Amino acid sequence: MTSTDSQVKPTDGATEVVGERIGAQVIDLVLSFVQVVAVAVALAALVGPSPELVEPLVFVGALTLPLYGGVFEAFWNGQTPGKRALGIKVVDYRGETPGFGSALARNVPAVVVFSWLTAAVGLAAIAIDDRNQRLFDQVAGTYVVEASPGHASALSQSRSADSRESTTRPPR
Secondary structure: OOOOOOOOOOOOOOOOOOOHHHHHHHHHHHHHHHHHHHHHHHHHHHHHOOHHHHHHHHHHHHOOOHHHHHHHHHOOOOOHHHHHHHEEEEEOOOOOOOHHHHHHHHOOHHHOOOOOHHHHHHHHHHHHHHOOOOOOHHHHOOOEOOOHHHHHHHHHHHHHHHHOOOOHOOOO
């Protein structure tokens, strides 16, 4: 899917993108790993390769992880490569692309992204929130929505029809 510059306000139907968020996270996790390695290698080239510097250089590379989502989401229509591939984007309450500060704030947990506990807490927060927001989405005032406004309402209608159908069908 491609991105659009149209606004998608964070309505209930537009934020029903949990599966897409998980898929986008997988893609972005791979690219974030590449980022950490690239930063560590670049720093090693600057200071000279040394086995005792590997861990500190990787740590410094990991500190740059919030920049991955922050820069992409602020300057690429609210999308990282993973979000763009799956047709979702980050917006503020008006449906506009968030500013750099908000985009950076919502990506602070990326520093500990390789932790299963962080992922579990994020998914639990999404599951219990009416607008499917993680804690740092709430702090930053951001939402993840379908990138195309028509697709979001069609998706919502499709899900409503599916749930009505499953409750009205006789059991087999």
